[in-house]
Amino acid sequence: MAVKDYLRERFFPHMWCPGCGHGTILNSLLRAVEELGLKKNDIVMTSGIGCSARISGYVDFHSLHTIHGRALAFATGVKLSRPNLNILVPMGDGDALAIGGNHFIHAARRNIDITAIVMNNRIYGMTGGQFSPLSGPGIKATTAPYLTIDSPFDVVKLATAAGASFVARSTAYHARESTEILKKAIAHKGFSVVEILSQCPTHYGRKNKEGDAVAMLEVQKNNTAKIGSKALAENPNLIPRGIFVQEERPEYCSEYDKIIQHAQQR
Amino acid sequence: MTETKKIRFVQGNEACVEGAMYAGLDFFAGYPITPSTEIAEHLSERLPRNGGKFIQMEDEIASMCAIVGASLTGNKVMTATSGPGFSLKQEAIGYACMAEIPCVIANVQRGGPSTGNPTHVSQGDINQARWGTHGDHSIIALTASNHQDIFEITVDAFNLAETYRTPVILLLDEAVGHMREKLVIPEKGELPIVDRLRTSLGKDVDYHPYLPREDGRLPMSDFGGEHRYNVTGLYHDMWGFPSNNPTVVNQLLRHIVDKIENNIHSITRYKEHYLEDAQYILISYGSSARSAIQLAEDRRKKGEKIGVLELQSIWPFPSEVIREKCARARAVLVVEMNMGQVMAQVKAAVEKPKRVFLANRFDGKLITPHDIKSLLRMVQGRGV
Amino acid sequence: MARKLKEHQINRDWCKGCGICVAFCPKQVLELDKHDKVVAVRPEDCICCKLCEIRCPDLAIEIILDEGEDND
């Protein structure tokens, strides 16, 4: 099947701004799904609210566009009630880690077989450029006219500490790498977190003088390096990319099946 | 199997669990909170024995979201909570209204607002059940005063949720929830069960998840099945895709309200106790109805014509039934454990609102027949 | 085996002219026209690396290879 066969083409061109990184993440994700040869009927995409969350309307899977921050909670219900389905949960950084932070760590703790994708543009795109828990200090936002003072989460460390059994990071610029990582994340049995640095040229780029989408992709290219690379060893200030955690651990739905067996023997 | 096997001595919360299992519950998600916790505890044991699923989520918001997700894969689902947890669920309840997802939410009421009184009775969430979530919508809320009725109304809750593709709220309260009494569990088949209405359309036929049939019902298709569609809390068209088209929005909002309000006769549930010749009518529900019935029985023995109209469905509000039943009453006394939430509805329903009075308590103590009697005396013009 | 280009399939309705494909094409094959839509101005230089295709946020550009090539 071609990548376009996974799209709901009638809704294109999509609603995202020119150069929005979310579109590239959609592109990378569809390639991963296609290369894995997954059946459309076996995939449920659950999303919350945000520019990022609109992704679920564009894919020809079962799609569940929910409320801000709660996509993983809905997804948990879908997965536990039908463990044979593949569940993809793309989220914005605010969606996943501000309002949805609690669901994020608990889904990770349960190690339920869901693929969580954090489309991290370090800003609230949909509501017009307020700062997010991933903005970090020194950022200009509509709610931080004097620059942010909040420290950011490190998604990789947070997900790892919370118990996710697959944790990785890539960027919209590294689209091929994103696809490869997403393939592994989807195939992984357990809770997978893939953080993909994205760009919001409309709000973040403009306010923080990072320029247009092309300039923002240059930043993704220049400020990141593969784990284990020489570049990273020489400059530890670079943001590491790659797979940080990939472990087999008891998965929630399989463990619950054992509970059912146990309860029925009694 | 002997008859005695099916007679149990249980808490009201357990009667609710039995009703849910009888109705075909597959999936429960919840978060512990007094006085509803026993529902979760019992289901954590019962569900997996039947091959069902129980999950304790990180909070009530997540619980509500999880049951919506599980309903979409074709399951009968439920969550249970009390006051503060019910507040937390509201946004997702609105989602279930908008996306038309069958689900049952039990709220075993306790004192509020805020943490209020976790271990004592209240009926203060009547209006929250109706208007807790934002925006125009309609909702079904049921209640019951004894364990047999809790069982049956719980089965009803699941049936109505499936019939109308809507969340249904079970308004229990601490007193009935924790009280122990006899419950006879009906044989399979004794009570009607409404199963999920699924589309019969084949995989190559365009399926419209939000296009009502002629009878107003909307057949569903399980996630994971042949029909891929979109579910959203945004205004949406008949395929479930977001739309701001005023005509589409208008039709959608009308539909989610009308499918309930226009079927109020099929949804309304109530019981009459000595109403035929009643000069004074007590309108009550839940645990306060027990005291109202007790008082009516006591006064009947003394020759006073007192009757009780016990509401088992609160929303949509059965205004017509109330107007009709109370037409010839000298006075109507609404007996409830809040500051008059149902009374306000009754006043709006009857022809002579000035003849509607309130006998209430909201101090965490169960209203007694004696409490009601004092008020009744005044209404009857007999002094206290 | 070097891959052979058949055409750059560009969906002009979907292209938003962000310039990402133009900026990162290793062979400067692409340009934006006066309508801010992408065009392949030097197709003969294309090495079919597909970087334009996989990075396009609008899924508006596709590299079609010659008959017999794997077009996935």
Ligand SMILES: Cc1ncc(C[n+]2csc(CCOP(=O)(O)OP(=O)(O)O)c2C)c(N)n1
């Ligand atoms: C309960 C609730 N609070 C706030 C909002 C408003 N809101 C919508 S999207 C959003 C944040 C979007 O940012 P992010 O999740 O980072 O996604 P992006 O738009 O950047 O892709 C907010 C605050 C909402 N819809 N619901």
Ligand code: SF4
């Ligand atoms: S506002 Fe930002 S995040 Fe939203 S679509 Fe535009 S560029 Fe993308």
Ligand code: SF4
């Ligand atoms: S990347 Fe896509 S949208 Fe942007 S200019 Fe190229 S073809 Fe057009």
Ligand code: SF4
């Ligand atoms: S395939 Fe590679 S070389 Fe050819 S136009 Fe695209 S980016 Fe340029």
